[in-house]
Amino acid sequence: MVTGKKVWALVVAAFLVGAGATFAVTVVVDGDPKVTVQPESAANADVPRTREGLIAAWTAELKKAGKEKPDGWETLTTEEIRDRYLSQYFINAPDAEDIDPGMARRD
Structure with a gap:
């Protein structure tokens, strides 16, 4: 017959086994979150980053429209x-x- 002390001992043992397993899994698993980087949009990638590049690109776009720089x-x-x-x-x-x-x- 299972007494109250044996039941509590089984509960504590089960808890300790579960806690130990949880600890072991968290130690083994890499806890560092993975960093994702959103790819740069195609439209933004084509925009020149220098003043000279922007002037050349702006001039080309104005020329396509038949306009000149103001x-x-x-x-x-x-x-x-x-x-x-x-x-x-x-x-x-x-x-x-x-x-x-x-x-x-x-x-």
Whole structure:
């Protein structure tokens, strides 16, 4: 017959075995979280990072649109040139209708 002391002893033993197994697993398993890096977007990867590169890219986009740099553009900051380049780049981007004229729209 199992007495109350034996039941408690079995419970404590089971708890210790479980705790020991948990400890062993956590020691064996690499606890360092894996760091994931989001890939750089293609649009952002194509943007020049230097002032000279941005000026050249902006000039090319303006030329595609049949425009020229505005007077006083030399006083623009690099960030302003970048913004104007990206704006012109997206203005020059083809519309979906230009890419695939026969494509039906989904509603």
